[in-house]
Amino acid sequence: MDSIKRNEIDIVKIGASKINEVDFENLAFGNIFTDHMLVCDFKDGNWQKPTIKPYEPFLIDPSAKVFHYGQAIFEGMKAYKDEDDAVWLFRPDENFKRFNASAKRMAMPEVPEDIFLGGLNEILKIEKEWVKKGKGNSLYIRPFMIAVGTGVVAAPSSHYRFMIILSPAKSYYSGEVKVVIAEHFSRAANGGIGAAKAAGNYAAQFYPTKLANEEGFQQIIWTDDATHTKLEEAGTMNVFFRINDTLFTAPTSERILDGVTRKSLIAIAERDGIDIKVQSVLVSELLEAAKNGSLKEIFGAGTAAVVNPIVGFSYKDDYFELPKIENSMASQLKDNLTNIQYKLAEDTFGWTVKI
Amino acid sequence: MDSIKRNEIDIVKIGASKINEVDFENLAFGNIFTDHMLVCDFKDGNWQKPTIKPYEPFLIDPSAKVFHYGQAIFEGMKAYKDEDDAVWLFRPDENFKRFNASAKRMAMPEVPEDIFLGGLNEILKIEKEWVKKGKGNSLYIRPFMIAVGTGVVAAPSSHYRFMIILSPAKSYYSGEVKVVIAEHFSRAANGGIGAAKAAGNYAAQFYPTKLANEEGFQQIIWTDDATHTKLEEAGTMNVFFRINDTLFTAPTSERILDGVTRKSLIAIAERDGIDIKVQSVLVSELLEAAKNGSLKEIFGAGTAAVVNPIVGFSYKDDYFELPKIENSMASQLKDNLTNIQYKLAEDTFGWTVKI
Ligand SMILES: Cc1ncc(COP(=O)(O)O)c(C=O)c1O
Ligand SMILES: Cc1ncc(COP(=O)(O)O)c(C=O)c1O
Numbered sequence: 001m002d003s004i005k006r007n008e009i010d011i012v013k014i015g016a017s018k019i020n021e022v023d024f025e026n027l028a029f030g031n032i033f034t035d036h037m038l039v040c041d042f043k044d045g046n047w048q049k050p051t052i053k054p055y056e057p058f059l060i061d062p063s064a065k066v067f068h069y070g071q072a073i074f075e076g077m078k079a080y081k082d083e084d085d086a087v088w089l090f091r092p093d094e095n096f097k098r099f100n101a102s103a104k105r106m107a108m109p110e111v112p113e114d115i116f117l118g119g120l121n122e123i124l125k126i127e128k129e130w131v132k133k134g135k136g137n138s139l140y141i142r143p144f145m146i147a148v149g150t151g152v153v154a155a156p157s158s159h160y161r162f163m164i165i166l167s168p169a170k171s172y173y174s175g176e177v178k179v180v181i182a183e184h185f186s187r188a189a190n191g192g193i194g195a196a197k198a199a200g201n202y203a204a205q206f207y208p209t210k211l212a213n214e215e216g217f218q219q220i221i222w223t224d225d226a227t228h229t230k231l232e233e234a235g236t237m238n239v240f241f242r243i244n245d246t247l248f249t250a251p252t253s254e255r256i257l258d259g260v261t262r263k264s265l266i267a268i269a270e271r272d273g274i275d276i277k278v279q280s281v282l283v284s285e286l287l288e289a290a291k292n293g294s295l296k297e298i299f300g301a302g303t304a305a306v307v308n309p310i311v312g313f314s315y316k317d318d319y320f321e322l323p324k325i326e327n328s329m330a331s332q333l334k335d336n337l338t339n340i341q342y343k344l345a346e347d348t349f350g351w352t353v354k355i
Numbered sequence: 356m357d358s359i360k361r362n363e364i365d366i367v368k369i370g371a372s373k374i375n376e377v378d379f380e381n382l383a384f385g386n387i388f389t390d391h392m393l394v395c396d397f398k399d400g401n402w403q404k405p406t407i408k409p410y411e412p413f414l415i416d417p418s419a420k421v422f423h424y425g426q427a428i429f430e431g432m433k434a435y436k437d438e439d440d441a442v443w444l445f446r447p448d449e450n451f452k453r454f455n456a457s458a459k460r461m462a463m464p465e466v467p468e469d470i471f472l473g474g475l476n477e478i479l480k481i482e483k484e485w486v487k488k489g490k491g492n493s494l495y496i497r498p499f500m501i502a503v504g505t506g507v508v509a510a511p512s513s514h515y516r517f518m519i520i521l522s523p524a525k526s527y528y529s530g531e532v533k534v535v536i537a538e539h540f541s542r543a544a545n546g547g548i549g550a551a552k553a554a555g556n557y558a559a560q561f562y563p564t565k566l567a568n569e570e571g572f573q574q575i576i577w578t579d580d581a582t583h584t585k586l587e588e589a590g591t592m593n594v595f596f597r598i599n600d601t602l603f604t605a606p607t608s609e610r611i612l613d614g615v616t617r618k619s620l621i622a623i624a625e626r627d628g629i630d631i632k633v634q635s636v637l638v639s640e641l642l643e644a645a646k647n648g649s650l651k652e653i654f655g656a657g658t659a660a661v662v663n664p665i666v667g668f669s670y671k672d673d674y675f676e677l678p679k680i681e682n683s684m685a686s687q688l689k690d691n692l693t694n695i696q697y698k699l700a701e702d703t704f705g706w707t708v709k710i
Binding site: 060061074146147186198210 | 565
């Protein structure tokens with residue numbers, strides 16, 4: 001990322017790294033953070049000088065707008081280490097653009113490229129020991145922005161904080177995933193903020209997901225809120241359906257997040273001659289395909305789990321089990337994508353960026 | 356509120372009050388806070404002992420779930436002082452119940468009555484000097500709860516913080532209010548969180564409201580997201596429409612907040628023989644009424660502004676001006692409600708509660 005270096009940055013290094021206290025073989029996702037974080041404030045209409053400093057709690061006013069009005073957005077991306085100890089990002093420009101699209105929708109200031117990507121480059125150079133070699137290992141990257149301006153009046157803040165924190169991750173195996181097809185609750189409105197990675201979208205899903213968990217299901221596949229007839233996406237993943245040998249995934253919209261994994265899988269599928277259609281699947285079509293045996297696979301796609309096969313789904317009072325198949329499209333696509341990410345296959349798309 | 360005293364509470368008083376530095380004649384809404392705040396944590400499955408202590412910033416981890424997943428809810432209520440220097444709350448049980456309904460929808464723990472109402476009672480006794488006499492003056496009360504547990508994994512927190520902060524307020528005059536009828540953007544989904552006072556609902560409105568502001572309109576009246584044909588509510592107010600001598604307000608639903616002001620105005624209107632119908636008004640009905648002259652008034656209703664008359668609205672490319680009328684229902688209802696709140700009229704409903 002030579003063209004987006006950040007030269008002006010204050011760096012305060014930690015005294016002693018805590019890396020030796022970390023058990024890299026037994027990492028729960030998103031619970032351990034590296035030694036440093038990047039912090040950059042927006043105030044008086046301008047982005048201030050960013051700082052990389054020890055990861056630690058910070059002071060915030062009880063009336064900060066993020067607490068009361070939810071101005072908060074984030075991104076999720078990963079750094080990978082190749083066999084030669086080089087550290088790589090995957091399509092970071094996509095996360096950068098999506099972050100600023102989210103910022104705009106939430107009436108927050110856009111973050112300049114040299115702060116987001118340049119700052120990320122700098123902190124990753126400092127934290128490179130935290131990126132472990134070996135397929136499945138990665139350093140999960142969480143850029144986020146919150147409104148820290150004060151005052152309990154429902155209007156945009158004039159003071160924001162952009163931060164990057166980093167969490168080492170192992171390959172994410174969540175066990176067998178069974179899903180519920182939403183018939184009452186929804187994640188996003190027409191003309192709402194579903195396409196933004198806004199904090200409020202996630203808490204909204206916790207209660208319906210808890211109800212699903214209580215019935216033995218791990219996740220929900222959301223449907224459109226107006227009719228509950230169209231299959232949309234899962235909590236933190238886009239969703240693919242394979243009917244016979246055609247793979248379907250919903251077009252993105254105001255209600256659906258434009259996932260980087262989703263669009264990369266579509267490109268790989270097209271390159272590899274898989275019959276892929278960007279087209280909504282109706283609940284009725286899913287049920288019919290499940291009943292007549294043409295439904296072969298369902299899987300989620302997102303940065304955290306990459307590809308997450310779904311073993312069964314419930315709709316109203318019925319439960320449908322997916323067939324167990326060899327050479328699934330899910331595993332084929334996952335291998336092809338992760339081989340690019342870990343520099344084990346040629347990156348013909350030009351997606352990987354060296355730190 | 357004798358029955359809901361909170362006996363177990365730690366109290367740490369401020370050294371010197373800052374009350375003499377405050378210009379009570381020139382208060383911007385929600386920017387100045389009193390000397391103390393109430394703080395109570397939920398962890399290990401239990402509510403801890405609440406503390407009343409000096410208002411000040413607090414430390415929070417960068418990975419706190421409120422920043423990433425938006426688990427945050429709030430309430431808005433007011434304390435009033437009568438001519439005999441007694442301090443009163445208005446229907447505090449309604450805010451308490453709504454707070455816990457919001458908590459449930461956001462998969463957060465419910466706050467016990469002795470902490471919410473009992474704690475409020477205690478802090479108001481300490482801050483009673485901050486409640487100024489005279490109609491229009493009040494102490495705005497902001498109870499809120501945030502997820503302070505750490506970790507960037509999209510699941511409910513196990514650690515929460517409930518707080519009450521207090522801000523002195525003058526009567527809220529926002530100038531002439533012109534509104535836009537929403538035709539594309541939306542505030543809430545069917546099966547979503549519109550009926551909860553969840554932080555994320557508010558930031559979602561900032562960008563569309565900014566666009567409206569740029570066109571010279573102060574607020575938006577939201578319509579249902581599926582068809583944009585039904586008038587719902589405004590950003591922080593329920594909405595009433597008077598057509599000839601009938602007053603309409605939408606029924607509450609999953610998409611519409613169950614406002615305390617709204618339900619109090621309905622009760623007063625019924626008592627006073629106003630023809631009030633709890634029934635959605637369609638955009639088409641509004642346009643027709645505006646064109647044929649039967650549309651007499653539109654006003655918002657909420658705790659902050661009490662009743663907020665709207666002078667005109669735009670829909671698509673048309674702008675409609677409301678007639679200027681004497682003896683408006685808006686001002687009649689506002690007087691009757693505020694007289695109860697300030698103990699200037701008999702409270703036949705039993706809504707007011709003495710501290
Ligand atoms: C709602 C939602 N859908 C889909 C995704 C997948 O997006 P990506 O592949 O960019 O991680 C995410 C993010 O992780 C998400 O939060
Ligand atoms: C979305 C929304 N609608 C309506 C209201 C009015 O509710 P209340 O009268 O209880 O203040 C509020 C709160 O203030 C609100 O946030």
